[in-house]
Amino acid sequence: MNTQETPDAQPGNEAGIHLPDLFQASPMAFWLEDYSALYDKFQQLRAAGISDLRAWLLHDRANLTECAGLMRVLHVNQQTLKLYQAESQEILMARLSDVLRDDMLDGYLEELDQLWQGENQFHGLTVNYTLGGQRLDLSLKGVVLADAVRPWDRVLVTMEDVTELQNLKRQAENSARDAREFFQQAPVSLWVEDFSAIRCLFADLRKIGVTDFRTFLDVHPEFVYRCMQEIRVLDVNDYTLKMYKASSHAELLSRLNDIFSDEAHVSFAEQLLDLWDGRLFHQREVQNRTVQGDVMYIHLQLSVFQGCEKSWSKVLVSLTDITARKKAEAYLEYLGQHDVLTQLKNRSYFVDELSRLARKHTAPVAMIALDLNNLKRTNDESGHSAGDDLLRRMGEVLNKVVDRPGHAARIGGDEFMVVLPSMEEPAAQAVLDNIRSLIELNNQYYSGAPLTVSVGMAVCRDPSRLEAAMKQADAAMYADKLAYYQQHGRRQDEAAAADLPREAAEGA
Incomplete structure (x- = not known):
């Protein structure tokens, strides 16, 4: 495992995740790690014709050591420092070679094999050591979070100390x-x-x-x-x-x-x-x-x-x-399905939900596409924290308006999608009107940049054409965004910078 931690890996920076207080307050030891280099290595191995990773790793233990060295630690919580008897994260990172040694690699073998098989979660038993040299038997469980920049660039690992139980079992034997x-x-x-x-x-x-x-x-x-x-x-x-x-x-x-x-x-x-x-x-x-x-x-x-x-x-x-x-597992599952900044469902959940609706032959299904206006300008003029505030406020609005069985998801940087199963256009329009009304109310309570959105709606009555309906809603949203920029006299280069399609931007 790579022992080099970068300052940019702190929560809320380039690590791309705003970890809630639960990360620090959890009774479980949490590690936030970057496996993107391991992902690249796996792609190289597959391209080279490797099909049995376990056999490849066991053939030469240096292969296992190499793969373990591709995992980079980004952040750990206070319970981790307590578990490993470390005064600070910097001290723990500097002495990872003392923590991860000896038979620790045997546990990594199982972890790597599960990831190789296509799992986005892994679990198993491993052995680490405290900075004082005491053996730690650990029950390990990890989940690959939604990609921030590269595949596997954020992996959340939780470790439970089962040393006492393992020691007692060994004594009994x-x-x-x-x-x-x-x-x-x-x-x-x-x-x-x-x-x-x-x-x-x-x-x-x-x-x-x-x-x-x-x-x-x-x-x-x-x-x-x-x-x-x-x-x-x-x-x-x-x-x-x-x-x-x-x-x-x-x-x-x-x-x-x-x-x-x-x-x-x-x-x-x-x-x-x-x-x-x-x-x-x-x-x-x-x-x-x-x-x-x-x-x-x-x-x-x-x-x-x-x-x-x-x-x-x-x-x-x-x-x-x-x-x-x-x-802790429920928290991991939550992170796997939610966008941490807005508390809405994430793109992965949205894609799975469309597949589920198609399998269930649910019809009709209304879709509302939403895209924030002026997010780039807000980021440029007021900083990314102001832009994040707009995204959080959008999450507040959608979380209050959209109820089950409907779902609201953040599917891109400033793109949102609302899915409303078994809902015809009049009812969906009522939901959209509620969204607009709550946005107006939201703007009354917040200073700074106003929250405005471009929207588009479509209703799908054929479960096999949900993706087409989503594109139709997107197209309507882009048309609404073009009208917004034309109404506000924005120039062509500004419209293009606002992520409009090329032809729409040229018309602006």
């Missing part, structure tokens, strides 16, 4: 004598349960000829509840009481129906399917509640004890609270 201490001191919720009654129920079903268990559960959903009632809890560790906010084992066991709510019943049905098919170890994400009713996102691992495979009399269930991680 190395010494059975430490098993009980591990059980009580583990920083995860551990349950030892007896599933033997469920095993007997399964045997009864097989005797009467049940072979398709999924269909059986669809017809008899009450069987899931019965199985839950047949589970006997043998033991839980102290951390379980803390995690579920129970004052005692007795309170916890008396409130199981509250803890395992309807959401838990759905996931438990999937666990039963795994057990029916002979999968005696499985894991998944589920939802539970504390005894106080707070929703928790849980990573569940279930394993039948060795020697109990035929009776299921001892089953170990490990539950890890991943609520903070899920919130």
Whole structure:
């Protein structure tokens, strides 16, 4: 990984992203990185005929080192500095070679392979080191954000410290004598349960000829509840009481129906399917509640004890609270679908939404194209911060006017598109009138450059021609922009600078 950080990579500058306070305040470690050089390297490899990246990387470890060196760190948050015991970002960047070393590259192999396969997200486990030399086992997850300048020029990576859990697992594997201490001191919720009654129920079903268990559960959903009632809890560790906010084992066991709510019943049905098919170890994400009713996102691992495979009399269930991680993932998903400056949907989401409407054969679909007037002049005369204010104000207007199932998206620098499914022209015109009215009201509350837009509208009644309708709305918007510049006596060179089509600019 490139250890050179540039001053321009700070949020709000050339990095192209205005990170909200959540970046700094998040309980997760965040890294904002630039993978654009890695993207170029991948393109070169494909052009050279490389089809199996994993084989190419494993053939010569220097290849893996080279690819890792193409990832450039732009910014990290405070939790990252705390995690790596660094006093400042500058110190961390200067000592990245101490942080990213040894078996760290094995984790990068999985990350690179996922990106090579076309994924815009990646996840896995990796090993880093603090500046004090302590090993960090990390659960890593990243997402490729919308391109600012070049493909993969902004990648947001979150790292969760799972060192304690990994260390405890390694201790349990190395010494059975430490098993009980591990059980009580583990920083995860551990349950030892007896599933033997469920095993007997399964045997009864097989005797009467049940072979398709999924269909059986669809017809008899009450069987899931019965199985839950047949589970006997043998033991839980102290951390379980803390995690579920129970004052005692007795309170916890008396409130199981509250803890395992309807959401838990759905996931438990999937666990039963795994057990029916002979999968005696499985894991998944589920939802539970504390005894106080707070929703928790849980990573569940279930394993039948060795020697109990035929009776299921001892089953170990490990539950890890991943609520903070899920919130961070929700934030990553938000960034993947939204324009951070305006808080509107981004172009990627807009393209996906058009595809979804086409697949659903939704008709009619109204489209409103909008383009800010005088943005370039505002940037030139008052600075880009003033131009950003206009864009943010446009986002405020559209977010207030456009409701679901409609969506408003920023699809370019000063270009916006509103998509209104199942809406005819009169209703769409009413939305447009509301937009204009709110723009007038917005201008009354803000000093500086006024917010003005050129607009165009089209209604598509053929789901296969949504793109054509979008172009029709664009054409109407450009005609409106040309009329605006003609009305305000703007010169031909100014109209051209305002991103009008060439022929429209010449007419100006």
